[in-house]
Amino acid sequence: MSIEKIKPIMILAGGFGTRLRSIIPHLPKPLAPINNKPFLIYLLQNYISQGGRDFILLLHYESELIKMVISKFFKNCNVCDLRIRFVTEKKPLGTGGAIKNAIEKYDLDKSFLVANGDTWLSSGLKEMNHTKPNSIAAVKVIDTLRYGTLSFDGNVITKFLEKSKKGISNYVNVGLYHLNPSIFYNLEHQKFLSLEDHIFPSLVSVDKLTCTILQTDFIDIGIPEDYYRFCNQMKNK
Numbered sequence: 001m002s003i004e005k006i007k008p009i010m011i012l013a014g015g016f017g018t019r020l021r022s023i024i025p026h027l028p029k030p031l032a033p034i035n036n037k038p039f040l041i042y043l044l045q046n047y048i049s050q051g052g053r054d055f056i057l058l059l060h061y062e063s064e065l066i067k068m069v070i071s072k073f074f075k076n077c078n079v080c081d082l083r084i085r086f087v088t089e090k091k092p093l094g095t096g097g098a099i100k101n102a103i104e105k106y107d108l109d110k111s112f113l114v115a116n117g118d119t120w121l122s123s124g125l126k127e128m129n130h131t132k133p134n135s136i137a138a139v140k141v142i143d144t145l146r147y148g149t150l151s152f153d154g155n156v157i158t159k160f161l162e163k164s165k166k167g168i169s170n171y172v173n174v175g176l177y178h179l180n181p182s183i184f185y186n187l188e189h190q191k192f193l194s195l196e197d198h199i200f201p202s203l204v205s206v207d208k209l210t211c212t213i214l215q216t217d218f219i220d221i222g223i224p225e226d227y228y229r230f231c232n233q234m235k236n237k
Contacts, residue, residue, distance in 0.1 A: 006051040006113070006129050007178070010102055012095055013040065013117030014060030019223050028062040030117040031069060032221060034231050039221060040066070040117060041073050042234065047115070050125040053081050056106070057117075058098040060089040096193030100184040108181045114195075116175030120230060122217040128178045134203055135210045137176035139218040140169065146220075147172040148196075152211045157204050160196070171211070174218050 017029025024032050030040040044055065059066055067086055074084045087102040099114060111133040113125065124137055136157065138150055149170040151159040160173075173196075183203065187193060203209035221227040 004051050004126055004129065006047075006053065006125050007110075008054040008056060008108075008112045009047060009052050009125075010056045010058055010099060010112060010114045011040075011043070011117045012058050012098060012114065012175075013066060014058055014063070014089060014092065014098060015118070016061045017118070017222070020221075020227060023224050023227070028066060029222065030066060031062075032118075032227060034234050038069055039120075039230075040070065043115075043117065043120065044070070044073065046120070046122070047125060048077070048079055048082070050123065051129075052125060053079075054083045056085045056087060056102055056112075058087050058089070058102055060092055060098075063088040092192065093190065094192045094198075095195040096184070096187070096199045097191060099179070099195070100187055100193065101190070103181045103184055104189070111178060111180045114177040114179055116220075118221050119175040120217065120219040120221070121174060121176055121214065124174075124176055124214045124216050127214060128176055128212060131178045131210070131212050133178045133180040134183060134208060135178045135212045136200070137174050137214050138171040138211050139174045139214050139216060140171050141218065142169050144168055144170045144172055146223075150211055155210045155212070156207050157200075157209045157211050158207075159204065160200065171213065172218075174214070175220075176214075178212075 013030040015029055020029055031038040074082055087105055113128055128137055149161045149172055219226055219230045221230050
């Protein structure tokens with residue numbers, strides 16, 4: 001049985017992991033140990049199992065350590081046709097700036113997927129692969145206290161709502177996107193740009209950003225509580 005070809009996947013893995021420093025003081029967040037295995041390895045194995053074969057890691061903090069760990073994983077992986085590329089920022093460029101930097105380095109002219117390097121989704125690559133760019137994956141969560149939520153009409157996003165002081169059930173952005181490189185073409189080179197604060201609002205203003213609802217597990221390991229929850233989840237599996 002043939003495996004569906006998934007578009008190249010950029011993984012945002014350049015953050016400092018400040019909120020996890022209290023329990024993981026010496027490692028970048030993507031390498032946070034999950035039962036003695038780095039989170040990023042779990043993430044890559046998950047995406048490979050869904051058909052991902054072409055990965056671009058966007059790095060900054062402890063980039064050489066991440067490169068060493070991931071290069072070793074790919075060298076020992078017994079899956080054919082895997083491709084791994086790295087783009088390291090000399091200074092933090094933000095999520096949008098990091099993507100623009102990668103587009104320019106590899107002269108990308110076709111749409112690609114983007115995933116957060118600290119977020120677990122059990123599935124969703126194939127669904128996002130089938131969407132028309134530009135699209136954001138969303139999952140309904142019981143308590144939105146940690147997250148801003150999405151307002152949409154049909155599948156067109158109309159507004160990003162701020163975090164609520166009171167947790168309610170709603171759809172949230174889960175850090176998986178299908179994007180067209182053209183939305184980055186006219187932006188200033190090597191400037192700090194945030195997807196959430198700069199790129200997406202401009203698309204929403206002209207009704208050019210859509211929402212793709214996923215039915216899947218979602219865990220952001222960015223805080224100790226959810227990091228431990230993911231450790232327990234993987235241990236039980």
